[in-house]
Amino acid sequence: xxxxxxxxxxxxxxxxxxxxxxxxAKELSTAGxxxxxxxxxxxxxxxxxxxxxxxxxxxxxPPHIGQAALxxxxxxxxxxxxxxxxxxxxQQPVVGYGQCVGGGTVHFTANYWRFHExxxxxxxxxxxxxxxxxxxxxxxxxxxxxxxxxAEWELGxxxxxxxxxxxxxxxxxxxxxxxxxxxxxxxxxxGARKLGWHAFPAPMAILSQPYHGRxxxxxxxxxxxxxxxxxxxxxxxxxxxxxxxxxxxxxxRPNCVxxxxxxxxxxxxxxxxxxxxxxxxxxxxxxxxxxxxxxxETPRLLLLSKSKLFPQGLxxxxxxxxxxxxxxxxxxxxxVFEHPLNEFKSIHDTxxxxxxxxxxxxxxxxxxxxxxxxxDLYLIGFALWGMPPDVPRxxxxxxxxxxxxxxxxxxxxxxxxxxxxxxNNITLDPDVKDAWGLPAxxxxxxxxxxxxxxxxxxxxxxxxxxxxxxxxxxxxxxxxDTEASVHLLGTxxxxxxxxxxxxxxxxRAHDVPNLFIVDGSNxxxxxxxxxxxxxxxxxxxxxxxxxxxxxxxxxxxxG
Amino acid sequence: xxxxxxxxxxxxxxSLTGASSLWLAAQWPAILxxxxxxxxxxxxxxxAPFEFFTASQAAEVEAxxxxxxxxxxxxxxxxxGVIHFIDRALTTFDRDQQAPYVQGLKDLAARTRALFxxxxxxxxxxxxxxxxxxxxxxxxxxxxxVRLHTIMGFLANPEYGGNHDKMGWKLIGFTxxxxxQPPFGYYDKNQ
Numbered sequence: 014x015x016x017x018x019x020x021x022x023x024x025x026x027x028x029x030x031x032x033x034x035x036x037x038a039k040e041l042s043t044a045g046x047x048x049x050x051x052x053x054x055x056x057x058x059x060x061x062x063x064x065x066x067x068x069x070x071x072x073x074x075p076p077h078i079g080q081a082a083l084x085x086x087x088x089x090x091x092x093x094x095x096x097x098x099x100x101x102x103x104q105q106p107v108v109g110y111g112q113c114v115g116g117g118t119v120h121f122t123a124n125y126w127r128f129h130e131x132x133x134x135x136x137x138x139x140x141x142x143x144x145x146x147x148x149x150x151x152x153x154x155x156x157x158x159x160x161x162x163x164a165e166w167e168l169g170x171x172x173x174x175x176x177x178x179x180x181x182x183x184x185x186x187x188x189x190x191x192x193x194x195x196x197x198x199x200x201x202x203x204g205a206r207k208l209g210w211h212a213f214p215a216p217m218a219i220l221s222q223p224y225h226g227r228x229x230x231x232x233x234x235x236x237x238x239x240x241x242x243x244x245x246x247x248x249x250x251x252x253x254x255x256x257x258x259x260x261x262x263x264x265x266r267p268n269c270v271x272x273x274x275x276x277x278x279x280x281x282x283x284x285x286x287x288x289x290x291x292x293x294x295x296x297x298x299x300x301x302x303x304x305x306x307x308x309x310e311t312p313r314l315l316l317l318s319k320s321k322l323f324p325q326g327l328x329x330x331x332x333x334x335x336x337x338x339x340x341x342x343x344x345x346x347x348x349v350f351e352h353p354l355n356e357f358k359s360i361h362d363t364x365x366x367x368x369x370x371x372x373x374x375x376x377x378x379x380x381x382x383x384x385x386x387x388x389d390l391y392l393i394g395f396a397l398w399g400m401p402p403d404v405p406r407x408x409x410x411x412x413x414x415x416x417x418x419x420x421x422x423x424x425x426x427x428x429x430x431x432x433x434x435x436x437n438n439i440t441l442d443p444d445v446k447d448a449w450g451l452p453a454x455x456x457x458x459x460x461x462x463x464x465x466x467x468x469x470x471x472x473x474x475x476x477x478x479x480x481x482x483x484x485x486x487x488x489x490x491x492x493x494d495t496e497a498s499v500h501l502l503g504t505x506x507x508x509x510x511x512x513x514x515x516x517x518x519x520x521r522a523h524d525v526p527n528l529f530i531v532d533g534s535n536x537x538x539x540x541x542x543x544x545x546x547x548x549x550x551x552x553x554x555x556x557x558x559x560x561x562x563x564x565x566x567x568x569x570x571x572g
Numbered sequence: 573x574x575x576x577x578x579x580x581x582x583x584x585x586x587s588l589t590g591a592s593s594l595w596l597a598a599q600w601p602a603i604l605x606x607x608x609x610x611x612x613x614x615x616x617x618x619x620a621p622f623e624f625f626t627a628s629q630a631a632e633v634e635a636x637x638x639x640x641x642x643x644x645x646x647x648x649x650x651x652x653g654v655i656h657f658i659d660r661a662l663t664t665f666d667r668d669q670q671a672p673y674v675q676g677l678k679d680l681a682a683r684t685r686a687l688f689x690x691x692x693x694x695x696x697x698x699x700x701x702x703x704x705x706x707x708x709x710x711x712x713x714x715x716x717x718v719r720l721h722t723i724m725g726f727l728a729n730p731e732y733g734g735n736h737d738k739m740g741w742k743l744i745g746f747t748x749x750x751x752x753q754p755p756f757g758y759y760d761k762n763q
Contacts, residue, residue, distance in 0.1 A: 196757030
């Protein structure tokens, strides 16, 4: 395994070994550059992944004994939350993200939706929206398309090209056929047909057949929140990270918490200051730094990296670092069917509906989304939350409902748009500190009224779908104020104008020539809340450009 | 208070509240010992001693669990050994709940006496009267906690001390083969 000495100068330090960081590490190292990846979390592997709900999936406020194994740990890294800047933020878990080598791609559900053309130019096509920073992206779908294809083929994605009439153009089909349909998928198809909608095979970053030396999915049923013990989920941990390490030019350094990006007097970054697992501080020198730390931790790290040149945080002359936070919003309906679905088997969702993907001004608000038919509760979670609201909470009737419903229930989940609101942001908490003595991550977030209307619109569609699919019981799940998120977007947005964006269209910080930011923080708009595919396509595109710039000596201080 | 219906927030936040991974690493061996422990506990010939509860406390908590998931024509919390899961939880990952349990059991005794002054212990009441007592306290944090622990002890992996002989899994129709081939259910089989 390649090891670099702290004192040695490497070409790139990448902060974060997740969806984007893994791709960047592989692309830059195979292009001939030396790379150190600083990852906060541990190195995990297939042998660590057990089918154990109590260990890997927290159940409901305390107790919770697991989850921190693959995700951020709120005991060591507290969050605080408030709705508006006039409120005092209260300590509570708010953001969730993967914290291990492979990041969120280790535990994600593996939904792998491309953005559509509309996602890049929605401001032009829909118009301005009061109180938001609704804007076009600085490039179009066609610019990103080759990189979507590259991501799908390198990582391994199962799906069926042409199966959705709403799909954007693609240069190649999926590398693998779709995953086998489950009962929830068949029922979604049945309902969609009746309603004149179109259910199509879910694009999933899970192998339907062996691919690149990895085994196909065994349909164990433990995807979301779990690591895949088969290596069939196409996480960066089992795909690109091994390729990066094989170059002999990339070191993945786990259990390293970065606290500051240093700059020199001329405004070029010089490397990253980090704590190792024993709490000792180190400085890794680098010719350039790439932040892939997600839409919450990337802006926090920039805000922590104050200096004489950047008193309000590194790369923050626009004041936009941390602003326009967009999160995962959506709505659910539950349904019980006559016969067993046995949804605990196999992946969580196999059919998706994009008939309401685009926003429609006739609805009276901005908003779009996609739906899938799914079952993503495990046993204990199901008993706590999964049943119709009129089921008694305990006693013989509760037991009977468990017995009848567990194998007969599915949900329809809508994944909906989240508007970029300037007052929704990530800042540093003035009072609460993390285990390293650094200011805690403070989230200020209040749902935009259009986002809420859209969630209600989609919840009605979800109930319609349940009805059309033949549910014998159906119920809506409450839509309450958003106070938690596992998709973290928009906080270092990209754009052509340094006054209204943090990075340019190739992910270079407007303010700092050798600082690059590649993760969900770059999103200008939210898409339909399935961001991973686009985060990884962005990473491939960014790396392609960055490698070419670096070869021509364009990312290094000459001073 | 837990709501009956899940909110979006619970779906998310349920996954967000985490114990320290350092703490977890330190505790994991102890937690896993529950495996052996459960084997012992589950065999009637040599019941394992409780680590936290007195025998009397255990009888009261077990009686509560047995009303939350009762024994009818199929096994319930009692047969699944939920009490051993709870005892273990209170000495490992949920030891913060020790004091609330002690206080909660006092409250249970007080409510039992208030409703049935002639009665002795809650666990000695007839089932219908136990239900009355629990109905009177079903909105308390203590009841919620016992309910949560009962559900966990019924459905978590048997190595945690409950779900004896996979009784909980058998009841709800879950199988632990962890490898399947389609068709998975009725509707994909009969397309």
